[in-house]
Structures are given as structure tokens and as C-alpha cells.
Amino acid sequence: MTKKNESIKLEEAYGDVNLNMLADFTLTNGISGHERDVAEVFNSWVKDSADDVTYDNLGSIIAHKNGTNGGPKIMFAGHIDEIGFLVRDIEPNGYLRIHPVGGWWPHVLLSQPVTIQTRDGKLYVGVVGSKAPHGMAPAVRNKVMDIKDLFVDLGVASKEEVELLGIQIGDPITPKADFHVLANPNYLMSKAWDNRIGAAIVVDVLRELQNESTDAHIYSVGTVQEEVGLRGAKTAAQKINPDIAITIDTTIATDTPGEDNRIKLGVGTTFEVMDSSYIGHKGLMYHLQDLADEMGIDYQFEVLAAGGTDSGEIHKVHDGVITLSISIPTRYIHSHYGIVHRKDYADTVKLLAEFCRRCDANVLTELTNYKR
Known part of the structure; x- marks a missing residue:
């Protein structure tokens, strides 16, 4: 009998992740066009961190944190519908x-x-x-x-x-599914990670900034009807008219047998360079990449051949919006059970909260003047 390697141990749970909030988001029912119950969950977790919470006429929920008079408007979008x-x-x-x-x-x-x-x-x-x-x-x-x-x-x-x-x-x-913390506690399994994890992240960014002031006006949005045509993103962005928008959505993890192992769980942050609905703003992507380097946050890049995110509609609103998608790699999406990793969640929240702290009129000018 071969002696087991006693130096190998399971990882400890990474970061400050509220599992009760994640379970609340994922286990609540809300297919496209029927998101009311999920919007109530969104509101229950964000209301103490927002200065006001409103809805657009399609049903997207918009939590707003006031900034200073001259600060840019940042929109974070995570769709709350599921298939x-x-x-x-x-x-x-x-x-x-x-x-x-x-x-x-x-x-x-x-x-x-x-x-x-x-x-x-x-x-x-x-x-x-x-x-x-x-x-x-x-x-x-x-x-x-x-x-x-x-x-x-x-x-x-x-x-x-x-x-x-x-x-x-x-x-x-x-x-119908249950919420599970798997053998390695960093791996979480439930239904509807697409895209309740993105919705939870945009809520958590405001929760991170609850007792802080920022130049930026921050809008954390739970958009509706993404799965049937990015519909809520369009109406919410028209209502907000943001200067900068970051969509947080899931993407296909390719770290399972038979795949190319290109997009992995547990890296940190995944920058989506483009998908079939948009091409990411390179200035914003490079800005966040440099910030991640400074903060010691690992990242990977994704080019998605098929599929789209809320960025596809947001970046076309009014005279155009500086827009980027950030992806959370997920195994087995569009099924009863998907698997995500705590590190991808926690690091993305940390990165976006720090971006909000630093984003001011000068940053907006830098991004606006960036030459593609």
C-alpha cells in the first residue's frame, strides 16, 4: 500500500463571502419575465448600503449610492433572471x-x-x-x-x-435545486449562478463601500430579461445614463475533462475582451488590469465566440458608454447545478470596490480620451 502524501491538504475557504446571501439569491425562483421575488431579495441585501433604491418600468432594480457633485456615474449590472x-x-x-x-x-x-x-x-x-x-x-x-x-x-x-x-x-x-458547499469549501454548487452570482457581486460592492464616501455615483443594478435578449440592461442604462458600465456575468469554465483548460475556476478576475454582443473598452480593461496588478489580484482574459452579456446593450445607450464585462467562470451553466469558486467572487468584489474608491473626474477623462 502506497503511503498517502500527508503534506497535501484541502484548501481553506477563501475570502469574506456571505454564503447566506448567495444561497438566498440562487435558491429564489425568478425566470426571465418573472423576477419580482429575486428583486425583493436584491433589495433586502442592498437597501442598507444604498441612498435610494428604484425600479425601471421593465422591473430592473437600481440601488444608488451618492457621490460628489463632479464624480462620474458608474453602473454595475448583474442580471437577476434565470432560465x-x-x-x-x-x-x-x-x-x-x-x-x-x-x-x-x-x-x-x-x-x-x-x-x-x-x-x-x-x-x-x-x-x-x-x-x-x-x-x-x-x-x-x-x-x-x-x-x-x-x-x-x-x-x-x-x-x-x-x-x-x-x-x-x-x-x-x-x-429546483439545493445550495451546497463542496468537499473543498471554495467550490460552491447551486442553481442559477447564471447570473445570481453577478447580482450578488454588484450588491456586495455597495456593501463594501457602505461607510465610505466616493467621488463616483455608484449604481448597482439587478437587470431583468437578460436571458431572452438583454432587455433590462437597455432600459436601466437609458434611465441611469452612466459614464462607465461594468457588467458581471458568468462564463463557461473549460477546466473539465475534454475541454481546453483555458478558462479556469479559482484564478481571481476574468476580463472579457469581447463576445458576440460587444467589444470591451480597452482603456477600461487596461485600467482594471493595472489596478489588479497593484492589488495582487490574479486574472485571466476571455474571448467568447458565442453568447452575449448585458454589455451588448449598455454600451450602445445614448452617445455610447465606456463598458466592460467581467466574467465568473462557472461549470455546467444552463442546467440544474453549476459550480463556482469563492476566489473569483471575492477578488472581483475587492477589485470593483477599489475601482469605485479611486474613480473620479480625472479617471473618467483618461478613459474618455483613450484612443482605441
């Missing part, structure tokens, strides 16, 4: 047919639990139905089913029983 489904049809035998809200790979859905929420707020648990593999032909077993062929089993006998529950066409269906 899910709507009830598309109710079959005579009580099964629910579903319509996707956001991007799903149906392969991850079979036999997974979901929550259906009625108009009056009642919650019912169901499961996405699946067939037993016994005797299944290979052609059937190896095929990924279309979402239109999937159904939710509520454990009822008829359409009439479903209607007695108050469930109707258009009711939201949300993935």
Missing part, C-alpha cells in the same frame, strides 16, 4: 407541456425536479418525465429529445386536478 420554462399546454391526463425561456440543452433535463408557481404564489413540485432504458433501441437512447416532446409530471390524475391547483397556461416553471 426556465412556461406552461405551454395541459394535457387531459394532467401532464404539463413546456416552452423554454432561455437556452437549454434538453440532454440535461430528463428526470430533473422543477417548481411551478401559480398566479397567487403557490408552489408545486414536479419532475421532467423520462423513459426507462430497458429494451430501448440505441437510436432512441442516443437521441437528444426536443423540448417540445418533454413534459412535467405533477403527480396528478387529470387536467381538472391541475386546474384545481390554480395552474394555468403561461405559469413559470423553474429548476
Whole structure:
């Protein structure tokens, strides 16, 4: 028997991370167009750190910390919606047919639990139905089913029983999951990291600055309907008219078997150079890169070939906004469970809070005059 290497130990939990807040954010249901409950969670954690909290007419929540008269306006955006489904049809035998809200790979859905929420707020648990593999032909077993062929089993006998529950066409269906701290305590697993982790970060930046004054006027925004077209970011940015905007969203971690190991969990901060919706402002990216170097925060760069973030709409508002996306690498996004790393969360909060402390009219002039 080979003697184990006694010098190897599990890492200790990194940074000051409020797990209760993260669990509150991730476990609250709120698919695109149904974000009210998540907005209430956002408000409950940010209200003591903000001078005022408002909403735009689409439902995005805007927490504002006053700066001095001449300071720039900084907008932090983290979308609060998650992907899910709507009830598309109710079959005579009580099964629910579903319509996707956001991007799903149906392969991850079979036999997974979901929550259906009625108009009056009642919650019912169901499961996405699946067939037993016994005797299944290979052609059937190896095929990924279309979402239109999937159904939710509520454990009822008829359409009439479903209607007695108050469930109707258009009711939201949300993935059901639990919050887990994994064997190494830096790895956290839950649903809806995309993008409740970004929403929590923009809240935590204001919490970090609660007892401090800044030249900058800071707007931490929980945007709605990102997963269906970056919609809340557009209306919120039009309302705020920021000078500088930083979007915090998840990205695909590629540190799992069979991937290229380019984007890893636990590095620190990930600067998104571009995605399909925007090209990051190089002056802002270099400014934050230099600040990270000064603070001893590690970072990596990402070029995302497909997909977009709220930056795609924010940077086009009015006469253009100095905009950058910062990504939180996440394993298994757009499924019932994703995994993130505490270091990426804590270091990003630390970096953005320090940026707010230092950002003044001179910094804005420097960034505005930066030649691409």
C-alpha cells in the first residue's frame, strides 16, 4: 500500500463571502419575465448600503449610492433572471407541456425536479418525465429529445386536478435545486449562478463601500430579461445614463475533462475582451488590469465566440458608454447545478470596490480620451 502524501491538504475557504446571501439569491425562483421575488431579495441585501433604491418600468432594480457633485456615474449590472420554462399546454391526463425561456440543452433535463408557481404564489413540485432504458433501441437512447416532446409530471390524475391547483397556461416553471458547499469549501454548487452570482457581486460592492464616501455615483443594478435578449440592461442604462458600465456575468469554465483548460475556476478576475454582443473598452480593461496588478489580484482574459452579456446593450445607450464585462467562470451553466469558486467572487468584489474608491473626474477623462 502506497503511503498517502500527508503534506497535501484541502484548501481553506477563501475570502469574506456571505454564503447566506448567495444561497438566498440562487435558491429564489425568478425566470426571465418573472423576477419580482429575486428583486425583493436584491433589495433586502442592498437597501442598507444604498441612498435610494428604484425600479425601471421593465422591473430592473437600481440601488444608488451618492457621490460628489463632479464624480462620474458608474453602473454595475448583474442580471437577476434565470432560465426556465412556461406552461405551454395541459394535457387531459394532467401532464404539463413546456416552452423554454432561455437556452437549454434538453440532454440535461430528463428526470430533473422543477417548481411551478401559480398566479397567487403557490408552489408545486414536479419532475421532467423520462423513459426507462430497458429494451430501448440505441437510436432512441442516443437521441437528444426536443423540448417540445418533454413534459412535467405533477403527480396528478387529470387536467381538472391541475386546474384545481390554480395552474394555468403561461405559469413559470423553474429548476429546483439545493445550495451546497463542496468537499473543498471554495467550490460552491447551486442553481442559477447564471447570473445570481453577478447580482450578488454588484450588491456586495455597495456593501463594501457602505461607510465610505466616493467621488463616483455608484449604481448597482439587478437587470431583468437578460436571458431572452438583454432587455433590462437597455432600459436601466437609458434611465441611469452612466459614464462607465461594468457588467458581471458568468462564463463557461473549460477546466473539465475534454475541454481546453483555458478558462479556469479559482484564478481571481476574468476580463472579457469581447463576445458576440460587444467589444470591451480597452482603456477600461487596461485600467482594471493595472489596478489588479497593484492589488495582487490574479486574472485571466476571455474571448467568447458565442453568447452575449448585458454589455451588448449598455454600451450602445445614448452617445455610447465606456463598458466592460467581467466574467465568473462557472461549470455546467444552463442546467440544474453549476459550480463556482469563492476566489473569483471575492477578488472581483475587492477589485470593483477599489475601482469605485479611486474613480473620479480625472479617471473618467483618461478613459474618455483613450484612443482605441
